Amino acid sequence: MLSENEKAYCQALMALKWKDYRKAVENFEKAAANFGTNSEFNLLYQSTRLLMQVKQELAGAAMRNQSEAKELIING
Amino acid sequence: MTKTESLQALENLLESFLARAVALKENRLSVLSGLNRLDDIARRGQEFTVLADEVGDWLAEHVNWLNGPAIGAADANRLKEILGNISEELELPGRESKETQKIRFEIERWQTKLPVETKEPAWPAGQKIVLRRGAEAMEENDTGSVTVFMEKLKSFIGLWEGVSAGRKHVLSALDDLLKSAYLQHNQDALLLSGFIIYYLRQNGYLVEPYVKRLKAAESLIKKGEKTT
Numbered sequence: 001m002l003s004e005n006e007k008a009y010c011q012a013l014m015a016l017k018w019k020d021y022r023k024a025v026e027n028f029e030k031a032a033a034n035f036g037t038n039s040e041f042n043l044l045y046q047s048t049r050l051l052m053q054v055k056q057e058l059a060g061a062a063m064r065n066q067s068e069a070k071e072l073i074i075n076g
Numbered sequence: 077m078t079k080t081e082s083l084q085a086l087e088n089l090l091e092s093f094l095a096r097a098v099a100l101k102e103n104r105l106s107v108l109s110g111l112n113r114l115d116d117i118a119r120r121g122q123e124f125t126v127l128a129d130e131v132g133d134w135l136a137e138h139v140n141w142l143n144g145p146a147i148g149a150a151d152a153n154r155l156k157e158i159l160g161n162i163s164e165e166l167e168l169p170g171r172e173s174k175e176t177q178k179i180r181f182e183i184e185r186w187q188t189k190l191p192v193e194t195k196e197p198a199w200p201a202g203q204k205i206v207l208r209r210g211a212e213a214m215e216e217n218d219t220g221s222v223t224v225f226m227e228k229l230k231s232f233i234g235l236w237e238g239v240s241a242g243r244k245h246v247l248s249a250l251d252d253l254l255k256s257a258y259l260q261h262n263q264d265a266l267l268l269s270g271f272i273i274y275y276l277r278q279n280g281y282l283v284e285p286y287v288k289r290l291k292a293a294e295s296l297i298k299k300g301e302k303t304t
Contacts, residue, residue: 002112007112013098016095039237042233043229047094050086051091053275057278061079061080
């Protein structure tokens with residue numbers, strides 16, 4: 001039988017395949033207890049985490065631009 | 077390049093890297109995913125007729141595993157174990173039916189056809205092995221190649237594991253990396269430091285002193301390259 005950690009790693013890779021990065025990070029976190037010393041695991045895990053942070057930062061910037069544009073329209 | 081443009085470039089780079097890394101593992105991923113699904117079916121503890129149906133569907137869907145090199149010996153052993161558990165489940169008293177019997181026969185067929193993990197040594201005891209290799213050739217070091225970049229990322233992980241061991245904060249490990257870049261002219265330490273500084277900056281850390289040290293190390297390494 002597969003361990004919960006192995007299942008999580010597998011699901012993380014599947015999530016990466018479908019570009020569901022949030023789900024991938026969640027599953028990488030679950031698998032970390034068992035694969036934390038595996039360099040390939042860490043490479044994929046940390047790259048996905050970094051990508052999530054970049055996406056968050058970009059989303060924040062887009063929100064700020066939108067509200068600035070709204071203000072500009074409202075205040076002329 | 078604006079901050080947003082830099083972030084978008086980094087986003088594209090990471091997405092492309094992850095897509096390629098997963099594509100490289102496509103075969104293995106398909107095997108793991110298949111094993112995972114069968115394991116889920118076996119664990120669900122459902123009505124035995126439903127179990128037989130689902131296992132039957134799974135076996136039909138993955139029958140190509142018996143005909144090609146898709147599955148390695150280690151995975152085959154895990155699969156045999158899961159199939160063995162399912163077979164035992166279907167063998168319990170009161171569960172005999174044409175359908176369950178058919179599935180158990182099919183499982184038996186799989187068990188015999190799947191690759192076997194050999195435990196024998198690859199060569200007889202006492203036999204001498206002489207390893208030979210050809211003349212050394214200069215390796216093409218195309219830094220734009222995905223494989224070379226992947227290897228570089230892997231070496232960064234190794235480097236990071238070394239400097240961060242026993243430390244609680246990224247900054248103290250970064251300090252060591254910058255020292256190594258400055259004093260030992262370590263190019264990998266320099267690149268990794270740049271990556272970490274960018275990461276810290278995105279998370280609101282004041283990184284100016286580290287940027288200065290990075291630039292100093294960079295110019296020192298460049299000078300060293302020019303003199304050699």
